[in-house]
Amino acid sequence: MAAETGTPTTLTLKSNDDELFSVAESAAILSVTIRNMVEDGCAGGVIPLDNVDGKTLASVITYMNGISAIPADEEKKKSYRDKFLSDKDFETLADMVLAANYLNMSCLMDAVSAKIAQVMEKKSVGWVRRKFGIENDYTPEEEAAVKEEHKWTFEGVETDDDN
Amino acid sequence: MSRRVRRKVVRRGVEKVDFVEKDELDWTRLPDDTMIQLFSLLNYRDRASLSSTCRTWRTIGKSPCLWQELDLRAHKCDPTATSSLASRCKNLQKLYFRGPDSADAVISLKAKNLKEISGDSCRKMTDSTLCVLAARHEALECLQIGPDFCERISSDAVRAIAICCPKLKKLRISGIQEVDASAINALARNCPNLNDIGFIDCRKVDEAALGNIASLRFLSLAGSTNIKWSLFVLPHLIGLDVSRTDISPSNVSRFFSSSLSLKVLCALNCPLLEADPTFVYNNYNHKGKVLVSIFGDILKENETNIFLHWRNSEKDKRLDEVLNWLEWIVSNSLLRISESNPPGLDNFWLKQGASLLLSLVQSSNEEVQERAATAIATFVVTDDESASIDPLRAEAVMQNNGLRLLLDLARSWHEGLQSEAAKAIANLSVNAKVAKFVAEEGGIGIIVNLARSVNRLVAEEAAGGLWNLSVGEEHKGAIAEAGGVKALVDLIYKWSQSSCGEGVLERAAGALANLAADEKCSTAVASMGGVHALVTLARNCKIEGVQEQGNIELWWQFKKCSNDKLQHLGLVWSGEITHD
Known part of the structure; x- marks a missing residue:
């Protein structure tokens, strides 16, 4: 662990597209993955993050710095998170959720998941397939079974495919 | 994964593509546990939509961790529906249902491992x-x-529960005819872990027999009648709730002095206690014991509400248990008191009730939050007939930051909370001041969004x-701007085919009628197909109240309105009505 006094320790993170980022250890250890590395003493050199690209990592580091600058006040942290995510598009959110998962950052993970879930709300099957680039791999029999399985949730309401 | 046919995906990072096309993001990169987390944030319909897209997501949708808890309250729950759910409910732990027909259907879930069942609207439920x-x-x-009062339930059912469910820890039933000694003794004999009983609003309870259930730690007899108040001594009793009963001051004192373990006695709205001016004074001297009553100011400690104080303080398991129980019984009693609206409690509501309810709105127990929101929706209405709101009570809710809390609740993903919060905001919005505040805080957008919900109750x-907010001229424009007109029109189309859409249709038609009276909005109503929707409604609707709302009021609105197009449609419509 870093010494109690003196200048704050800085870590160097490397994205999978070879960009290097400097970040204060105190902020970086929001990621349990990085914290474990620090605790195991293997954070001395460059920390390679093979599953995160530079654009996403830059964003995650902005978040790390922003949230760790806020003292223990859940209310303020929440509003920071809301603001941080407010201008992110769907694709960025998807990258963030993967990065948060890989870096094991539960607070970011929860916030991004909630945001993605909001996008998914009230959407029809057709919309989800289009948006997520999924093609129907059900046989007609399966399709009928799936429909039967979920009939109870719709109470006779048809979802609007154009949504 | 090869089972799924996907669009070709450009992998980022490897091939250094700067930006991926919108549709070409590969969602299969998401690990299963991330997908499960996403599922868990969505309601059942949205989960169903995801599961219906492909095999992989169907499997994820069946993950046992998504099927620990099932809330069927907003759903039509018949044996066909529940049978189709059975394969997913093998490890179901907790279930909510609404109505006795649903209770019958619940059997087909075959959820043998259920630990918790909570049912409401069970007036007609039988033994x-x-x-x-x-x-x-x-x-x-x-x-x-x-x-709701389960008037058809008797001691027989309680006895059967005792015999069938030996692991029972908590039993709370409302409005039973009678709970006799033999039923209570059966519980004492068969359920060694039973520590929480609520015989609430029961006609008759043989309270002396309760002394035999030595494991009891929490007991509520709130609202029950025909209790003789013979002293029962329970060695482990921590909390006793005698709210809304005819308990006398001397009986309360007796419970306090005879029970060593007793920590909290809750006595909200007990007429005999409230009639005795010396009662509070006489009962302040029980060391380490707390009396919760309407006239005491006990829930406030050092200016902060005890519930809020507890939630912000460090966790203490024993305290948690007591306060969780207290939250539940207080929210229950406050809801009942708000419904019966007994005279003489104005001061209580203004000084304590409102802030108490708002602190319960912030509970971690959704049931308590929901009930507190319902109670807020209820206690501000002083006259059901004219639907008028007590301005002082509305003010008390406003003063305690209540609207923001309710708007937050309305934004939660939990549909039970959404509907009750919306109900409270709707009722409060009859008051012009509140309506203004709701509009300023972005509440109209929130409500419009809820109006798009596929959940009927929400x-x-x-x-x-929207109906209440559209009464005055001030907020019509904002409702139209937030997309309210389209949401209302959609609601009418969606529910005019259904047999249970009466409430939705009446309100949606009422709101549209109000909006149509506004010159600017009337154009929006017309262009969104609102007129057609209402004409269809007026023509096809089998439900009288709705038809009336849609028909006559609107016809008049259109007839007198200045928009030519609408006026014309109004005339066409009147022609159609006479033709029918």
């Missing part, structure tokens, strides 16, 4: 339904039926909110 429910769920630890309350 036999409840007996079967108990017999099929032998692992039950918690059974709650209420808050949509109904939200449409009610």
Whole structure:
């Protein structure tokens, strides 16, 4: 662990597209993955993050710095998170959720998941397939079974495919 | 994964593509646990839509961790529906349902490992339904039926529950005819872990026999009648709730002095206690014991509400248990008191009740939050007939930051909370001051969003909110701007085919009628197909109240309105009405 006094320790993170980022250890250890590395003493050199690209990592580091600058006040942290995510598009959110998962950052993970879930709300099957680039791999029999399985949730309401 | 046919995806990072096309993001990169987390944030319909897209997501949608808890309250729950759910409910722990027909259907879930069942709107539930429910769920630890009065339930069902469910820890039932000694003794004999009983609003309870259930730690007899108040001594009793009963001051004193373990006695709205001016003074001297009553200011400690104080302080398991129980019984009693609206409590509501309810709105227990929101929706209405709001009570809710809390609640993903919060906001919005505040805080957008809900209960309350908000001239424009007109029109199309859409339709038609009276909005109403929707409604609707709302009021609105197009349509419509 870093010494109690003196200048704050800085870590160097490397994205999978070879960009290097400097970040204060105190902020970086929001990621349990990085914290474990620090605790195991293997954070001395460059920390390679093979599953995160530079654009996403830059964003995650902005978040790390922003949230760790806020003292223990859940209310303020929440509003920071809301603001941080407010201008992110769907694709960025998807990258963030993967990065948060890989870096094991539960607070970011929860916030991004909630945001993605909001996008998914009230959407029809057709919309989800289009948006997520999924093609129907059900046989007609399966399709009928799936429909039967979920009939109870719709109470006779048809979802609007154009949504 | 090869089972799934996907669009070709450009992998980022490897091939250094700067930006991926919108549709070409590969969602299969998401690990299963991330997908499960996403699922868990969505309601059942949205989960169903995701599961219906492909095989992989269907499998994820069936993950046992998504099927620990099932809330069927907003859903039509018949044996066909529940049978189709059975394969997913093998490890179901907790279940909510609404209505006795649903209780019958619940059996087909075959969820033998259920630990908690909570049912409401069970007025017509019979002994036999409840007996079967108990017999099929032998692992039950918690059974709650209420808050509606279950007048057809008798001691027989309680006895059957005792025999069938030996693991029972918590039993709360409302409005039973009678709980006799033999039923209570059966509980004492068969359920060694039973520590929480609520016989709430029961006609008759043989309270002396309760002394035999030595394991009891929490007991509520709130609202029950024909109790003789013979002293029962329970060695482990921590909390006793005698709210809304005829308990006398001397009986309260007796409970306090005879029970060493007793920590909290809750006595909200007990006429005999409230009639005795010396009562509070006489009962302040029980060391380490707390009396919760309407006239005391006990829930406030050092200016902060005890519930808020507890939530912000460090966790203490024993305190948690007591306060969780207290939250539940206080929210229950406040709801009942708000419904009966007994005279003489104005001061209580203004000084304590409002802030108490708002602190309960922030509970971590959704049931408590929901009930507190319903109670807020209820206690501000002083006259059901004219639907008028007590301005002072509305003010008390406003003063305690209540609207922001309710708007937050309306934004939660939990549909039960959405509908009750919307109901409270709707009722409060009758008051012009509140309506202004709701508009300023972005509440109109929130309510419009709820009106788009596919959940009938949520949509109904939200449409009610828009109806109330559209009464004055001030907010019509904002409602139209937030997309309210389209949401209302959609609601009418969606529910005019259904047999249970009466409430939604009446409110949506009422709101549209109000909006149509505004010159600017009337154009929006017309262009969104609102007129057609209402004409269809007026023509096809089988429900009288709705038809009236849609028909006559609107016809008049159109007739007198200045928009030519609408006026024309109004005339066409009147022609159609006469033709029919």
